[in-house]
Amino acid sequence: MAQVKGKKAGFGAVLWDYLTTVDHKKIAILYLIAGGFFFALGGIEAMLIRAQLAIPNNDFLSAGLFNEVITMHGTTMIFLAAMPLLFAFMNAVVPLQIGARDVAFPFLNSLGVWLFIFGGIFLNLSWFLGGAPDAGWTSYASLSIASPGHGIDFYAVGLQIAGAGTLISGINFATTIITMRAPGMTYMRMPLFTWTTLVAAILIVFAFPPLTIGVFLMIFDRMFGSNFFIVEAGGNTIIWEHLFWIFGHPEVYILILPAFGMFSEIFSVFSRKRLFGYSAMVFATVLIGFFGFMVWAHHMFTVGLGPTANAIFALATMAIAVPTGIKIFNWIATIWGGSIEFTTPMLYALAFIPSFVMGGVTGIMQAAAPADYQYHDSYFIVAHFHYVIVGGVVFALLAGLHFYWPIMTGTMLSEKLGKLEMVIFFIGFHCTFLIQHWLGLWGMPRRVFTYLDGQGYNAANMISSIGAALMAVAVIILLINIIKTLVKNEKVGRDPWGDGRTLEWSLPIPAPYYNFAQTPLIRGIDVLALEKEEGDGTIPSAGPVEPIHMPNNSFIPFMISLGLFIAGFGALYFASGKPWAIDAVADLPVRPWALYVLIAGLAITFISMGVRSWKDDLGYYITKEELEADLRELEARERGAN
Amino acid sequence: MAHHEPEQLTETQLKYLRTERTKEMRIQMISFGLMIFLTFIAFALVALELDKNFIVPIVIGLAFIQVALQFYYFMHMKDKGHDFAKLLILTGLYFAIAFVVCFIMIVWIGNPI
Ligand code: HEM
Ligand SMILES: [Cu+2]
Numbered sequence: 001m002a003q004v005k006g007k008k009a010g011f012g013a014v015l016w017d018y019l020t021t022v023d024h025k026k027i028a029i030l031y032l033i034a035g036g037f038f039f040a041l042g043g044i045e046a047m048l049i050r051a052q053l054a055i056p057n058n059d060f061l062s063a064g065l066f067n068e069v070i071t072m073h074g075t076t077m078i079f080l081a082a083m084p085l086l087f088a089f090m091n092a093v094v095p096l097q098i099g100a101r102d103v104a105f106p107f108l109n110s111l112g113v114w115l116f117i118f119g120g121i122f123l124n125l126s127w128f129l130g131g132a133p134d135a136g137w138t139s140y141a142s143l144s145i146a147s148p149g150h151g152i153d154f155y156a157v158g159l160q161i162a163g164a165g166t167l168i169s170g171i172n173f174a175t176t177i178i179t180m181r182a183p184g185m186t187y188m189r190m191p192l193f194t195w196t197t198l199v200a201a202i203l204i205v206f207a208f209p210p211l212t213i214g215v216f217l218m219i220f221d222r223m224f225g226s227n228f229f230i231v232e233a234g235g236n237t238i239i240w241e242h243l244f245w246i247f248g249h250p251e252v253y254i255l256i257l258p259a260f261g262m263f264s265e266i267f268s269v270f271s272r273k274r275l276f277g278y279s280a281m282v283f284a285t286v287l288i289g290f291f292g293f294m295v296w297a298h299h300m301f302t303v304g305l306g307p308t309a310n311a312i313f314a315l316a317t318m319a320i321a322v323p324t325g326i327k328i329f330n331w332i333a334t335i336w337g338g339s340i341e342f343t344t345p346m347l348y349a350l351a352f353i354p355s356f357v358m359g360g361v362t363g364i365m366q367a368a369a370p371a372d373y374q375y376h377d378s379y380f381i382v383a384h385f386h387y388v389i390v391g392g393v394v395f396a397l398l399a400g401l402h403f404y405w406p407i408m409t410g411t412m413l414s415e416k417l418g419k420l421e422m423v424i425f426f427i428g429f430h431c432t433f434l435i436q437h438w439l440g441l442w443g444m445p446r447r448v449f450t451y452l453d454g455q456g457y458n459a460a461n462m463i464s465s466i467g468a469a470l471m472a473v474a475v476i477i478l479l480i481n482i483i484k485t486l487v488k489n490e491k492v493g494r495d496p497w498g499d500g501r502t503l504e505w506s507l508p509i510p511a512p513y514y515n516f517a518q519t520p521l522i523r524g525i526d527v528l529a530l531e532k533e534e535g536d537g538t539i540p541s542a543g544p545v546e547p548i549h550m551p552n553n554s555f556i557p558f559m560i561s562l563g564l565f566i567a568g569f570g571a572l573y574f575a576s577g578k579p580w581a582i583d584a585v586a587d588l589p590v591r592p593w594a595l596y597v598l599i600a601g602l603a604i605t606f607i608s609m610g611v612r613s614w615k616d617d618l619g620y621y622i623t624k625e626e627l628e629a630d631l632r633e634l635e636a637r638e639r640g641a642n
Numbered sequence: 643m644a645h646h647e648p649e650q651l652t653e654t655q656l657k658y659l660r661t662e663r664t665k666e667m668r669i670q671m672i673s674f675g676l677m678i679f680l681t682f683i684a685f686a687l688v689a690l691e692l693d694k695n696f697i698v699p700i701v702i703g704l705a706f707i708q709v710a711l712q713f714y715y716f717m718h719m720k721d722k723g724h725d726f727a728k729l730l731i732l733t734g735l736y737f738a739i740a741f742v743v744c745f746i747m748i749v750w751i752g753n754p755i
Binding site for chain 2: 178202205206210236238239242246290293294305306309
């Protein structure tokens with residue numbers, strides 16, 4: 001067990017440490033780096049889309065390439081950027097917030113991140129191996145079965161691998177929060193970010209299996225000759241739409257709930273007040289999670305389910321606005337009368353309220369089924385979901401990055417650059433998407449690669465593209481900020497914002513790898529604020545210093561994921577040129593090696609799993625003496641700093 | 643998670659543990675027997691070639707009893723400390739049934755309603 005302390009470790013050692021780590025704090029960094037990379041990739045794709053649409057009759061991207069770019073933009077942003085970045089913050093913060101030494105299943109945590117990384121790489125390799133998927137991020141079966149080449153296969157297999165990772169992480173976080181809370185951390189004392197993570201994790205557990213099934217049916221149809229979606233053979237493409245949206249709508253709440261949680265923390269820290277209406281917030285979170293499963297058909301109003309079905313789903317959809325509204329009012333009441341500090345995270349949080357409300361309002365408009373016949377598949381929809389996803393989720397990710405940066409890296413991002421970034425991003429965001437509401441109402445369809453001159457779309461599209469460029473500028477400023485901060489490497493101490501209210505801010509920075517030397521005792525909600533008011537600001541311990549049981553690092557998760565990655569190629573090329581294959585791949589050259597690659601990949605995965613099962617790994621103990629030495633060293637360091 | 647070293651059990655504790663385990667085993671055996679019996683009834687109904695409309699609801703009903711036995715007795719849902727798991731399983735069951743009913747109504751039957 002190599003715990004490098006104090007000494008500078010070589011690059012190879014650090015790399016090996018990260019490849020094998022099971023520490024939630026390091027896995028958070030992995031999620032942050034990989035999610036950040038895919039966020040940049042999706043951002044570049046977005047710039048390509050807006051460049052193509054900036055002027056009429058443009059041929060910067062061909063029609064086919066445009067379809068690939070929009071598909072990969074949506075898929076990358078949702079599955080490979082937004083969710084992993086949220087997982088980065090959950091990993092970094094949630095165990096610390098509830099007083100746990102790690103997540104419930106550290107091994108699975110590592111497996112989750114590697115499955116996501118390999119799935120993401122698999123999906124993006126499509127660019128180099130004959131063309132990316134081009135049926136939209138929703139990949140409706142009628143389009144995707146007909147899509148020639150292997151693009152859709154990359155989508156299906158890549159999402160299956162990454163999705164398995166997400167499902168595993170969902171189970172992990174639900175278990176962690178339910179079973180690993182410190183003494184005194186009752187459900188109704190959990191910080192809001194922990195609550196929203198719990199509900200989002202449960203949503204993942206319920207929502208991902210339908211996606212898994214849908215994607216498996218797609219894989220069987222495209223690669224192994226089945227007929228679930230092939231109409232000529234008695235299949236039904238509508239099944240895909242239902243399965244996708246049964247997953248898809250909860251998915252948007254999986255994204256937005258943790259964002260709500262982060263904003264709740266930020267509002268109360270920088271208003272120096274307890275969150276207003278805590279129990280109402282918890283109730284609203286749970287209610288949103290529950291309702292989220294009963295509304296999926298609002299994405300399918302125009303499919304022809306019939307007026308009764310549409311009415312039921314319209315009503316259920318509108319009902320969700322009620323708990324969401326409760327939240328908005330509670331946030332406003334939290335700020336009200338608070339002693340507000342305008343930091344970068346707080347600015348994002350303040351900007352989030354009006355931006356997200358606008359997205360909510362268009363959501364309600366679309367929920368009215370008859371009206372949706374007008375909006376559907378127009379730019380109005382694009383405006384709606386970017387208002388909620390960018391104005392809600394991306395704002396939260398950027399706010400959370402600034403807010404939790406000290407916990408994750410031990411340094412503080414520049415506030416000056418941060419505020420500049422926030423202002424430019426905010427302006428760019430509204431400039432890009434506000435005008436798209438009108439474009440939609442004027443009749444511009446979504447997912448069409450160009451438009452004619454003289455339809456009145458020119459100016460609005462140009463404005464939208466300029467806004468997109470502004471957002472890119474803001475992200476570049478953020479990158480500069482990050483690089484400058486990392487190079488300067490000025491370490492900060494405990495509670496760097498000065499107003500931390502919850503347990504994670506009570507820890508020294510960087511937190512020791514075992515998080516808590518002694519299990520903390522939680523005496524109330526916002527425990528650090530409570531101890532600051534009533535005591536000396538230190539969290540009491542629930543017990544003496546005791547030896548701590550820790551898991552060993554493991555390379556097996558990497559191998560399991562690698563095996564599936566390799567098997568993916570075997571599955572993908574299996575149907576190439578086979579007589580029974582669907583038309584889309586029947587004319588491609590035969591790949592006789594495909595079956596062997598599939599078997600070899602699965603063998604790697606199952607052998608790795610076997611090694612994990614049959615070779616006992618009992619972990620190790622940190623002795624009492626080591627812990628006491630650490631505590632003394634920490635005390636000396638903090639006394640020296642003052 | 644800190645694992646505590648197993649402490650030496652006293653004579654009475656050991657006895658208590660043994661009776662508890664015997665009781666648990668008896669319950670497992672009874673529910674196992676019951677489940678075999680229910681399966682037998684289902685098979686018998688089909689083998690007797692009774693009216694379809696009569697068999698189907700009964701078999702589905704038996705299936706629900708089986709699921710309940712499985713969850714409560716074999717997967718320990720009856721034991722203490724499983725409240726959250728119970729809540730999630732029931733919620734999941736509710737969603738799953740809703741989805742299946744929905745699929746039958748609007749995909750399989752397929753007439754717009
Ligand atoms: C007040 C709450 C909301 C309501 C009533 C609502 C309603 C709707 C409706 C009815 C549609 C379908 C429109 C159509 O395709 O014709 C839609 C699309 C969409 N919504 Fe929302 N929504 C809400 C909140 C959200 C949130 C919070 C998110 C994400 C964080 C979100 C993300 C999306 C996405 C991604 C789509 C487009 C999917 C696609 O076709 O590609 N919505 N929304
Ligand atoms: Cu939806």
